[in-house]
Amino acid sequence: MAENGARRIRLGMVGGGAGAFIGYVHRIAARLDGDYELVAGALSSDPDRAASSARDLGIAPERSYADWAAMARAEAARPDGIDAVSIVTPNHVHFGPAKAFLEAGIHVICDKPLTATLEEARALADVRPAKGARFLLTHNYTGYPLIRQARELVASGALGTLRVVQAEYAQDWLTEAAETTGSKQAEWRTDPARSGAGGAIGDIGTHAYNLLRFVSGLKTQAVAADLSSFVPGRRLDDNVNIMLRFEGGARGMLWASQVAVGNENGLKLRIYGDKAGLEWGQEDPNRMWFTEFGKPRQLLTRGGAIDGPAAGAMGVRVPAGHPEGYLEAFATLYSQFAKVIRGDGDEVAGLLPTLADGVEGVTFIAAAVKSSRDDSRWVRFSEV
Amino acid sequence: MAENGARRIRLGMVGGGAGAFIGYVHRIAARLDGDYELVAGALSSDPDRAASSARDLGIAPERSYADWAAMARAEAARPDGIDAVSIVTPNHVHFGPAKAFLEAGIHVICDKPLTATLEEARALADVRPAKGARFLLTHNYTGYPLIRQARELVASGALGTLRVVQAEYAQDWLTEAAETTGSKQAEWRTDPARSGAGGAIGDIGTHAYNLLRFVSGLKTQAVAADLSSFVPGRRLDDNVNIMLRFEGGARGMLWASQVAVGNENGLKLRIYGDKAGLEWGQEDPNRMWFTEFGKPRQLLTRGGAIDGPAAGAMGVRVPAGHPEGYLEAFATLYSQFAKVIRGDGDEVAGLLPTLADGVEGVTFIAAAVKSSRDDSRWVRFSEV
Amino acid sequence: MAENGARRIRLGMVGGGAGAFIGYVHRIAARLDGDYELVAGALSSDPDRAASSARDLGIAPERSYADWAAMARAEAARPDGIDAVSIVTPNHVHFGPAKAFLEAGIHVICDKPLTATLEEARALADVRPAKGARFLLTHNYTGYPLIRQARELVASGALGTLRVVQAEYAQDWLTEAAETTGSKQAEWRTDPARSGAGGAIGDIGTHAYNLLRFVSGLKTQAVAADLSSFVPGRRLDDNVNIMLRFEGGARGMLWASQVAVGNENGLKLRIYGDKAGLEWGQEDPNRMWFTEFGKPRQLLTRGGAIDGPAAGAMGVRVPAGHPEGYLEAFATLYSQFAKVIRGDGDEVAGLLPTLADGVEGVTFIAAAVKSSRDDSRWVRFSEV
Amino acid sequence: MAENGARRIRLGMVGGGAGAFIGYVHRIAARLDGDYELVAGALSSDPDRAASSARDLGIAPERSYADWAAMARAEAARPDGIDAVSIVTPNHVHFGPAKAFLEAGIHVICDKPLTATLEEARALADVRPAKGARFLLTHNYTGYPLIRQARELVASGALGTLRVVQAEYAQDWLTEAAETTGSKQAEWRTDPARSGAGGAIGDIGTHAYNLLRFVSGLKTQAVAADLSSFVPGRRLDDNVNIMLRFEGGARGMLWASQVAVGNENGLKLRIYGDKAGLEWGQEDPNRMWFTEFGKPRQLLTRGGAIDGPAAGAMGVRVPAGHPEGYLEAFATLYSQFAKVIRGDGDEVAGLLPTLADGVEGVTFIAAAVKSSRDDSRWVRFSEV
Structure with a gap:
């Protein structure tokens, strides 16, 4: 699991500004196995909170965006743009960014439920991702x-x-x-x-x-x-x-x-x-x-x-008796999705939501x- | 709980011959607190099994009956006849004996469910017990x-x-x-x-x-x-x-x-x-x-x-940490019903099914x- | 286990008057499987408490004794004297009655520890029981x-x-x-x-x-x-x-x-x-x-x-999932000792303390x- | 906890090459809260294993050392040298590197037990750390x-x-x-x-x-x-x-x-x-x-x-019911030691081994x- 010399995946985040619960969890999950680096964000609809949260997280000011639409455009255009984005907003703000990033050819990690309405869910299923962009729904308990x-x-x-x-x-x-x-x-x-x-x-x-x-x-x-x-x-x-x-x-x-x-x-x-x-x-x-x-x-x-x-597919890190918990299970989704992104995901095929x-x-x-x-x-x- | 100098209640049993599970449980429950003495039975529809089971249980031969109807008649007529009867037969043989014994003025302890059909259940509810005979349904887990x-x-x-x-x-x-x-x-x-x-x-x-x-x-x-x-x-x-x-x-x-x-x-x-x-x-x-x-x-x-x-109503016998189990709970129904039979059941009123x-x-x-x-x-x- | 048509063993008790904990437990244990009947007692060193306790327990007045020595003598002399005695007094009153009853040919069921001193313990081990009287120490948890x-x-x-x-x-x-x-x-x-x-x-x-x-x-x-x-x-x-x-x-x-x-x-x-x-x-x-x-x-x-x-030796009464507890384990010692007393104890040989x-x-x-x-x-x- | 905009602490590691258990654990612990970045190592006494392990972990070749003594010297001399080192070797290789890095003014995170002998332990206690270098013993269960x-x-x-x-x-x-x-x-x-x-x-x-x-x-x-x-x-x-x-x-x-x-x-x-x-x-x-x-x-x-x-001192990351485990407790030592290193450790003073x-x-x-x-x-x- 990770630690394999591969380049860290450049990650962006939509939502998850200071005080948010699930955004914080996603960031730990992204870090734990060393496969991701957070480099961009549209962390809050409140501009001040977005900026200060980005600063705290070490995101460069120019990559802290006011909204996800701008972020998708700008990052897709950068040569060092993000490879993947985590969407950690309330349900009604899943569809928009998920569609935008997939169409921008950026892999999407999205919190559940998929969308706020069935119409949105079906519309999202019809989106054609650019550049083979993949989608992960963080039903973390499967990890x-x-x-x-x-x-x-x-x-x-x-x-x-x-x-x-x-x-x-x-x-x-x-x-x-x-x-x-x-x-x-x-x-x-x-x-x-x-x-x-x-x-x-x-x-x-x-x-x-x-x-x-x-x-x-x-x-x-x-x-x-x-x-x-x-x-x-x-x-x-x-x-x-x-x-x-x-x-x-x-x-x-x-x-x-x-x-x-x-x-x-x-x-x-x-x-x-x-x-x-x-x-x-x-x-x-x-x-x-x-x-x-x-x-x-x-x-x-x-x-x-x-x-x-195989332990690789199960995501076991430490021996029996050394309890792993919620964050490790969450991190397993992230690190196994990293394998998928890198084209090395056969072992975990079918395991990721x-x-x-x-x-x-x-x-x-x-x-x-x-x-x-x-x-x-x-x-x-x-x-x- | 029991041990109070009162005469033991004379108990009969319908069903519960050798090999039966719930009849055996009822007998332990009847003995545990010392309130009952088993003296009569129609223990099986098979005459040989009825007789040998009665012998093993120390029931006098003349009080081992071929069927519950005969038992109800004969025991009601004896001066030392049973005070109460336990009905531990399959469901379709609850209604008959329950009605017979209640009408004979003998208290009834009956296993659950009450009857095999709703018609029987309602008919049983309409029975007029003689001599104030009382009824206990052994939903034992309430004990x-x-x-x-x-x-x-x-x-x-x-x-x-x-x-x-x-x-x-x-x-x-x-x-x-x-x-x-x-x-x-x-x-x-x-x-x-x-x-x-x-x-x-x-x-x-x-x-x-x-x-x-x-x-x-x-x-x-x-x-x-x-x-x-x-x-x-x-x-x-x-x-x-x-x-x-x-x-x-x-x-x-x-x-x-x-x-x-x-x-x-x-x-x-x-x-x-x-x-x-x-x-x-x-x-x-x-x-x-x-x-x-x-x-x-x-x-x-x-x-x-x-x-x-009050411990009396709860039926606690031994201190915390000394586990009581299934048989004690069952026995509590028996011993508290004994109180009811003796006219001393105010404390447990409303607790017995x-x-x-x-x-x-x-x-x-x-x-x-x-x-x-x-x-x-x-x-x-x-x-x- | 019990219910086998054998005569109930006539039991006496030393100690265990009203308010005592372990005497009450011994009585439940003696009753549970139906092998014993309590018929005599020296229930307390306080004569009033002894008499009233005997009355509550249905012991005939003439078989309620002022002290264990008198009880051992009188019961040994009766044709319907007790077969066995339970000693449920504090430790320092174990040796005396245990010795007396064993020498009177009466089986002894004694609470633990055996005695208050090592000298007494060794002296008791040297006692020659009359008429093959047997000894049970109620290390009940072994049951x-x-x-x-x-x-x-x-x-x-x-x-x-x-x-x-x-x-x-x-x-x-x-x-x-x-x-x-x-x-x-x-x-x-x-x-x-x-x-x-x-x-x-x-x-x-x-x-x-x-x-x-x-x-x-x-x-x-x-x-x-x-x-x-x-x-x-x-x-x-x-x-x-x-x-x-x-x-x-x-x-x-x-x-x-x-x-x-x-x-x-x-x-x-x-x-x-x-x-x-x-x-x-x-x-x-x-x-x-x-x-x-x-x-x-x-x-x-x-x-x-x-x-x-074999379930007989283990003392299982009810199926798995129907919890048995402290009293059942205690009762198993009593009912298996009953087998020993009746000369039918081969199956449980070596299991009783x-x-x-x-x-x-x-x-x-x-x-x-x-x-x-x-x-x-x-x-x-x-x-x- | 972390995510506070502070520069990541530059970390080295002694031991922990491919196949090692506790070195892997330390790396996860260092990453989890985002406070450390692994940039140097003497990962194995076997040069090939040291080099390949360094490569897998993204350590630049020139900062993969053949032995800890060389590492201490070289890193202390670099302007971007490591701030801290993790010592994850067997017990007999704790004393040497711990002394060397402390004397080089580099903070030490050391696995337990402190040393293989009491003499070494006492000698280590006498070492005078340069530049206020601090010491953390990873009795991780305290986390x-x-x-x-x-x-x-x-x-x-x-x-x-x-x-x-x-x-x-x-x-x-x-x-x-x-x-x-x-x-x-x-x-x-x-x-x-x-x-x-x-x-x-x-x-x-x-x-x-x-x-x-x-x-x-x-x-x-x-x-x-x-x-x-x-x-x-x-x-x-x-x-x-x-x-x-x-x-x-x-x-x-x-x-x-x-x-x-x-x-x-x-x-x-x-x-x-x-x-x-x-x-x-x-x-x-x-x-x-x-x-x-x-x-x-x-x-x-x-x-x-x-x-x-305070949750900060306790190291709680996610709400009750979302189990944290071994790795989180370990990571808490790392992230709280990061606070100490940054001069912000008052809240956790006295909690770190x-x-x-x-x-x-x-x-x-x-x-x-x-x-x-x-x-x-x-x-x-x-x-x-």
Whole structure:
């Protein structure tokens, strides 16, 4: 992983100015394995904040832009222009820059969900990238080594035919009306204009949905959803109950909540086939239960005893017992995307979330919202 | 708890002959606190097995009956006849004996679900017990001390207004077609003639449903269910996905499965209000998470540090750190029902599952089956 | 287990009057499997308390005795006299009744440690029981099914040659001077006259020591101990640090504490050989870790998937996932001792703690106390 | 943390060529927060490996040195010479470069233990650094946020007067003779010429010792040790049993093992005072138990609900529930040492392991080895 003598990829960033959470995370992820160097940015729509943030990050003043459109134009024109850009803005500002940079031949790393609306998502899927520009959607939880191993176990047939999937993502930070008491994170995530039609379902439900799809490989047939908004005055859902039907007959449930008191970031996935079962939780990401029917439960560990996929693809950095976490999983997406950019991505092909995954995520949101509005009837993705 | 000098209650048993699981459990539960003495039985429909089982259990030959009807008549007529009877037969043999013994003025302790059909359940509710005979439904999981404490916490307002409930009951013992390979337990539990219209939903789903009702006190408005039968040839459901709506706006999900590989007896309950949340699992029953919003998670322990309801009502026998389990919880129902029988049950009033709870459980099964057959639409209890 | 048609064993009890903890536990243990009937007692040295306790327990007035000596004489003379007696008094009142009942030909069930002094222990070992009377020491933790399985795994060679043992028993109930604020339990357990030379080491250290010996089969060579008394005014140790050397070269540590805040009854055992390791904790007694070198950790469960010793010997009552606890483990000692009394104990031979185990436990206390007084030098058992 | 516009610190590295474990870790730690840039190295004593490793890491050929002495001279003479150096060689090659770079006025980041011998350690303590060069010993586990919080809790008096400390560090990777089957890591760590007089005690025992000192603040009075070497042919200890006495009367135990099958990197710390207790384990580093006497156990989380020290000092990067791990803790030492180097280290003063801590660690090794050789008698640090 990295440290291979290759030139660092020149990176730009849209959004992520001082005080932003996810932009900071993207920068650590970009640095961790040494594959990227941040050299340009349109870090904020507020010019002063953009400039001071750029200064703090060591971005040259002339490469700190007032807006992403100018940045895309200027960087595409520079001989030392950025190779790739990270888009870390609220959902409603994903489509514009993603389209612009792809058309400028600049690789795009974009936060999830893909866009604020299904229309935008589909339009983005139709964009023709210049110069073979590639796209990475940062469904970062797919970067956890044990999630990779889970996917490998399912694909290998170790679980047999899948029957039951249980996905959940429980948080409690929106238990009270944080959007009215100064939390910027809460403000835009509960604002339909900036988030789109989904609240919890877009913010965290799509992560859970993507993860179950990534690991199980199951194709969704229909969803029946019951979305709620418990906090008075809140305009988007803060609790999501969903039943799922998959092609081939498997069944699932997905629960996402931002009002489940006592949960910090409880993303969990459980998958059961006719031969074995798997259970994993994001807050304890270095351990995963794997049980073959009729045998004792086994606790697999990241990098621990068991044959698995190549460490390179899994992204294991340090030995078992030395916990890796959220930032390492995020960084694995960045460093493996660096391989793709350099034309050396065969080993990780198929592991990195794509634009198509992003469209499916936004479709999932739309279908769930539609089902919930229609008294929880089963809604197929083709209906939205 | 017991040991109070009172005469032991004379107990009879219907079902529970050699090899039966739940009959054995009921006998331990009856003995543990010293409140009962088993003196009569119609232990099996097979006369030889009935007789030899009675002999092993020290039941006098003349009080080992060929059938429950004869037993009800004869015991009611004896001056030293049984005070109470335990009915531990498959579901389709609950209604008959329960009616007979109640009408004979003998207290009834009956396993769940109440009956195999909703018609029977309602008919049983209409029975007029003689001599004030009382009824106990052994939803044994309500006997766990921390479940009692959870109920108390909810009732006290410590959780605030309830919003979200997640109940689940995951097992894996029916992952393969055990009903075709000699498991008597599997045979009747997957046989509509003996179990009724519900498989997993009746066997374990009702436990999960009862528990969430017991603790939360929420009243159910409607259910939307998706029942599946994954094992080829199986005639009843072995996986149950349900969404719930409660009066007042709370929402819930309930998952019950007998094909979730790696799960032994995974009954879990999570309840979230606008002030605090609770999480408890039956396989680790001496610990419960309680978190007030914005404070650290607390691990409450059975009998441990915290103010709680009176130990007598909770049924704590030994100090914190000395684990009590399934049998103790079961025994608590027995010993507290003994108090009720002796007219000393005020402290435990409202804690013991009733015939009405049984009717609701069977209603729940019927509504879920109906919803599942009707493409998972929301079904109110009043519709079945 | 029980329920086999055999006559119930007539049981007497010395100590265990109203308010006593361990006497109550012994009575539940005696009842649970149906093998015993309590018919006589010398329940308290306080005559009123003895009489009222007997009445509450349904003991006939003429079989409620003022002292154990009278009880031994009278019961031995009755044609329907007790078969066995449970001695549940403080340590300094073990020797007298144990000797008297054994010499009266009555089986003895005695709480641990065996006696308050090594002299008494050795004298008891020299007693000649009449009529083949047998002795059971209630090191109850050996009754846990997984502890039995751990012993079986070690004996089978599954762990290879043992190298390292870590035993600990952490509590916190004596963090403050409970012996001065009305706790009778604390009073006698911190009183050298009633407990002997050891405080925590006698009360809980002997349990941990017995358990490691029971499971590992290792023979102790020497101990180096550092005993402390942290609470001002306390006359016996409340924290025990010990290093152990075993024959064959294995090494161990044992920590027992009654001032470790946050621990309720934390008895834990970890054993490592050159092939595999085992880890078990009493507060989560239905699960045990077993790891073969180079393979994933396995979580064995009581009654769960794995070949093991016969369920009869292990004492499993209910299926995996239905937790059994402290009382069941205790009851297993009682019901298996019933088999021994009835001459049907072959299957459990070697599993029940003996008088010799009791002598070794008191020797362990004496050696540790001597080592601690002698600046923690290594002390062999032959030196005390 | 970082991202503050300051110039990146120019870093060199001694050791850490291709295939090395800890050098790779140091490089990630140096990159993660963006405070360092690796520009020079003496990466291997093998010239070819040194050169190719330098190339892979993007180090200019003229700054890839054949040995550390040449590197110290040359870099000190360059106007753009390195500001700091990381020493990541085996223990016996710590003293030489540390002395050379300190005397050349270059800040030193050195892996633990400080040196292979106590003589070297003391000699290093006597070195006079030029130009105010500072020293950081990478006892990386002190960088975990909850360890910082634990230290803060102890210092605040929340635990009261400390009584009992239990530290342990269990691994299993040396269960077999890995040093004879090609593991370079195993080779030097079991070789007295390269590791010094301690095996497990130096490699991991010093981490456990340092951690208990860091958190508790207790001063060691004496140790009584029993060191073993279980694997045939092994020349250094692979299992360490130690009892500790602290000034003021607190007592402790420390267990370190590399043959405890089933343990990957099990560093754990438990501390008990007369008011409260703390428990933390490195494999689950985002959670810590804190229990006040008589109250329920609380599960504190990294960045979670509770008042704590400033996030800057604790090194929290992402919110609670987003696990940080080994690399982040390591990186925190690097980024906070960057603050010290820049003269902005007041907030973290006292949190970073020093040369004096290194001397104490080597003293601890020497005292334990001496005690073990002397039949485990208590040895004071002043005796070695």
